[in-house]
Amino acid sequence: MRDPQGRETVLRPTSARVLKKLFEAVDQTVTKEDLLAAGWPELTVTDNSLQQCIHEIRVGLGDDGARIVRTVPRRGYRLIPPVERVQLPPPRGDRRVALSLSAVFVIVLILGVLAVSKVILSAGSATPQDRSVSVLPFDNLGGDQRWSLIAEGLTQDTVADLAKSDFIRVSAGVPDASEPRRDFELQGSLQYDGNIVRVRSWLTRTENEEIVWSHRWSGPAENIFALQDAVVDGVSAALTSPWSGAIAADDLRLARARDTDNFEAYELYLLGAYHKHRFTPDDYRIAEGYLRRATALDPSYAKAFSTLAVVYALMGSTLSDPEALSQVQEKRVVAIEQAARLAPDDPQTLVQMNWLYGYRGDFEAADNVLRRAVDLAPNNADVLAEAGWIGNWRSVVGPDSVAWVERAKELNTTWPDWYAVGAGLSRFNMGDYAAAVEALTEAPDFIERYLYTASAQALLGDMEAAQRASDRLLEIAPHFRLETYLMARVIVQDEVRGPLVEGARLAGVPF
Known part of the structure; x- marks a missing residue:
């Protein structure tokens, strides 16, 4: 997507979320608190981070004079399309709609920016250097349905934790034929044996099916939640450490x-x-x-x-x-x-x-x-x-x-x-x-x-x-x-x- 000057527009995930929030309330003031909650839903950040996002959005929209994304002092920001108006054909009924041609352009541009950012929003902060990982369901090797539920929860927690990383792009399950093949597949297994739970996880490079990392954990069944935490933390550290992790190595x-x-x-x-x-x-x-x-x-x-x-x-x-x-x-x-x-x-x-x-x-x-x-x-x-x-x-x-x-x-x-x-x-x-x-x-x-x-x-x-x-x-x-x-x-x-x-x-x- 390009702005009016022909510049490429690709927003960071936080900026895309802030822009989406502004677009949902066009011509209304959105408070700083609401924008911070939209951009950083699980974090506490300063107003400076929000200001940087607003600057990035303005650059992306070609809004050099802050006419489209306007600052509302001590309150927040407002997305205001330009005011030059033309009459468009009326919709059904008697109402007529007056819209600015430049406003239409801005809205189309915003939708385009959000579309370009969709992949980024769904995968942390994806960049061309990211490595993609498919997390396959952890297998229950014992057959007991109760442990199948534990294995399913372990899979979901692993996906959720890995998704927070800006080093890898994560998806759950095997991609279908229409999707690109992932660089790596993460697999795991869980086995209950004599009150001891054993968990194993391994990472395979899909290009040659070579195992590049594996690890085992074990612990008593009564401490299953602590064991789950250890597995999720261990997998996350092994995959997302950008200097010494398994994928980097x-x-x-x-x-x-x-x-x-x-x-x-x-x-x-x-x-x-x-x-x-x-x-x-x-x-x-x-x-x-x-x-x-x-x-x-x-x-x-x-x-x-x-x-x-x-x-x-x-x-x-x-x-x-x-x-x-x-x-x-x-x-x-x-x-x-x-x-x-x-x-x-x-x-x-x-x-x-x-x-x-x-x-x-x-x-x-x-x-x-x-x-x-x-x-x-x-x-x-x-x-x-x-x-x-x-x-x-x-x-x-x-x-x-x-x-x-x-x-x-x-x-x-x-x-x-x-x-x-x-x-x-x-x-x-x-x-x-x-x-x-x-x-x-x-x-x-x-x-x-x-x-x-x-x-x-x-x-x-x-x-x-x-x-x-x-x-x-x-x-x-x-x-x-x-x-x-x-x-x-x-x-x-x-x-x-x-x-x-x-x-x-x-x-x-x-x-």
Whole structure:
């Protein structure tokens, strides 16, 4: 669909829902509260999110002067067609209808926008990079009708939970012949055996019928609802984690086997995420290249921008020159702002906003967006682990961040080693230095592992272990300086900065 200037009009799901609400009450004021409820039926968001939707709608309608979607101060918004009127043939009866030709155009345009957005509305926030999944009914292997009902409920809950993701498109059942084949099929089975319920689920790539992920759960029959929750959460985490989930991992495996000159934006994004997690300066540069190419192919790819921001964060942590750090931070700010403009409610973007708010000195806002990210993505293991990591630069998040990382590890049973960084930093900031050291033993061979280990061991009084960690830190990053690291991470609050600096100095880390 194109607007009067010929521009393509495709709305995000939230904006399409807000437009639909306005269209249902043409020429009437719709309150902010009603529009917020229509756009975000299960969430609590600020007026700023609504304002961004209204802006997107106006752009889509070519409404540069806000003449069609009008602001009603302190109340809401009103959809008003233009007032130039012509007489149309009367309908049955004596009534005559006066309608604006431009109003007809606006209504047709709105209907077209809503039609274009129908797929998006039914599937979260579908994009060309999404992977589609059919969820087939879970089989009851025991034959007892009671357990058939449990299996049916498990299927429905799984579909509902997966549908919340903006990473995959979900449908229930096998598509009929007229529908496109889905990329993956999720299947499952339930069996009752001697008061123990066993559930298995597996994901198959439909192209070659290869099983790319499977998992088993079991528990006593009297705890069936807790078991159901565990299954739904586990499936959701395995499929929807965009960096380390089963679908992302399988797509990466296929992407790496192809000609790099022909990669699509999604494949470039996956390769960028892969090199990001290798935690070396060379890999950061490779990741930056892949992600910049991804964003060039698709300038609306929010996740590529937010992942690029993470790459710049990792680059900055290895620098010792404040001027070079400033240049990298400027790139990071631009990447975060672009991600936030494209997807202001994306949890991965919100985690990056935590750093940006801290960088600008607004630590209350930093904490708020971090917690909002976790609230929006309780089953996204990557988001939970990243929140535990990044959040502990800004403040002592406390037991909450420990719980986030532990839940991430429970959800993603093959969790990558970078999850352990957040686990270590959470415990360090709580003053549990022994637990921090233990957690960091599973972290990648990366500067933060050895910086926090050195500081923790020094604060515990084990100077020999502290020195070993400090030596390894300088082997990895010979020009490392604590002062530049603190600037890069925006670690300025005394309760976070003080113990880290004290322990690092005792361990001989260059300041």
